[in-house]
Amino acid sequence: MFLSLKNVRKEFDGKVAVDDLCLEIPRGIIYGIIGPNGAGKTTTIRMIMDITAPDSGSIMFEGQPRRPDFKNHVGYLPEERGLYKKMTLHEIIIYLSELKGMSPAKTRPQIDPWLERVGLADYGQKKVEELSKGMQQKLQFVTTIIHDPDLIVLDELFSGLDPLNMELIKDIILDLKRAGKTVLFSTHVMEQAEKLCDNICMISNGKKVLDGRLADVRAQFGKNSVQLEIDGDGHFIRSLPGVGDVSEFSNYLELQLLDNADSNALLIAIAQKVTVRRFDIVEPSLYDIFIDMAKIDPSELDKPGGERHV
């Protein structure tokens, strides 16, 4: 296994931030850690990056405890990020890559191609403070990957990125995956994870809720979900036979069907009492799966469609 966490636990001031977490991250995939704010994503990532030490448990990189030069093989984009405002783009790229053990001579020829790729070719000798916020984000991303790391860790990558830049960076991430790199990222926006990840891990309140290949997770939950739009009061629906959990919005409901449910009989039963405008049998979204598994208050998560990303 490329990267694995075994029974990792971390407490802050008596409050458990990460509890007995086990993760297996294979090489060459895009792995998403998802969960609401405060679930323990950043703490997990900081422990992976060896910025904070776990209270107990172990973290292995390529099957061994992390060596001192581990940090040189990782590119890390923290959620709280920034750059030296007074340095030029060239200076800061060279400095940060030097801190990753790269000689300036090796870094220098790669700077301009990367700046060109993210549309900053004309700014190489400008100071960071002269860039717009979006440009600084792209520069920051370049400094994260300039030293050609095997593992790229991105904490809340897309927060604060505009849609155009998001597209650009998503393309680079997919290229990195093609080049055999492993990308680990965290997000509280499920839709992003759904579109990018090969594997996911859901965490809530510091505990793993479920993990695995995205396809497997979906299959495990089957096509047993119904999206329903009606006119009228749908409250009676939750007591119909074959209906499991219900997420109810004003005119819109999502029903989890029990394994033995007869969807036709269900449709007839509903249609007798209210007008059915739409009845779709669909794969559950990660959002639904998460709500289902974590048994959390949906208000802690960004609702599907609430944010339009990638």
Place this chain on the structure above:
Amino acid sequence: MSKMLVVLKREYLQVVKSKSFLIGIILAPLFMVAVVILPMWLAGAKSSTGEKVSIIDQSGAGIGRKFIEAISEYKLEGSDKPYYILKDLIEIEPGDDVSFNFFKDSLRTQIVDQQLKYFLVIRPEAHLLDSNIYLVTNSDNFVSLNRFERKISNVLSTMRLNASDVNISIDSVLNITRRIDLVVQDAKGEAIPFQIKYFSAIIFAGIIMGMILSYGQLVMRSVIEEKNSRIMEVLVSSVSPFQLMLGKVLGLGAATFTQIAVWVAMGSLLYSQKTTLDISPSIDRILFNPVIVVFFGLFLISGYILFSTLFALIGSMVNTEKEAQGYVMPISLVLIAPFIVGISIVQDPNSTLAIVLSMIPIMAPTMMMMRLVFIVPTLSEYSLTSGIIGEAILSLTIVVVTIVFTVWLTAKIFRVGILMYGKRPTLPEIIRWVKH
């Protein structure tokens, strides 16, 4: 290790390339020359032109003439020309107060207009009543005042002896009763004037304090800047917090030493010209004393590391410079303390208070330096285990041990503090980080 050097290099260049660094290098010595060296040099300097003297003599006994004769023995430095130039000798009848007032006013005007440096007034019966002789001048050249006092005393003594019936040669009486000027020497038979020691002590302790305060605070500012710009977490994903802290402390320390090295080079240049500049041997013995210079270097390094580590600690705990001021204030006070209690130190540098204060780690660098200057040591005269050098070594050891402790403590707090945004940690929290 090599990553620490990368941080060190950046911090160093960041400072050395700045304009304020260059200005500091040039301005500080100029300032020091202006404030300290120049007055000392001027006081010891010999005037190249003489001073003009006039005399109003109303005694009718020729006191003025005799005085002029007496002061004519003073010559200009390296020349036969007299130091004092007689402008006017005005002899007036004892009863002629109209003329006296006229000349007195006219000479006063000349003094004000700086055409004249001194005029001596000799009123009638001057040989009987001392207050009938006085000197009018705007100068406070104590060398000249001293000479005048001595010569006029001689003239009057001679006159009084002549008038008395003492049967003894006047010269031998003057010789017997001549005034002695005490030459002050220290225990080693050398004389270093108090002012020179005091100024030197202020210079050495002042440089140590100034460097620690300015560069130590740079360390703090640099940490706060990295927290504020949120680059901190990016940095600690590449280097350990300890490497980062050490790189900063040593990088800015290297900048301090660059600055001092330039000053030392300037000083050496000055020193090579010491014969032409006429530097007094006293200054020579303190400022260019190898023992003092070596301890100065050691106390500067150790003091800087001690305080800059504390400043790094403060930087890691706060979010803004304003917040930091509350912590910086007590540290500054501790550094300035030696200058406040300084006067009691210099009066008796071997007092118990002085010795105790110079052993307290946060005061030792400045305090011990002041004592060292006041007890000017030479290598041959003191053992390494006793006397002032022994004490300096003990004090240095205490500082180094304290550094080991503060570096350990700071490293513990730093690695947690730098990732805390927005909220200032409470004391119980800090204690928990240290225990962890």
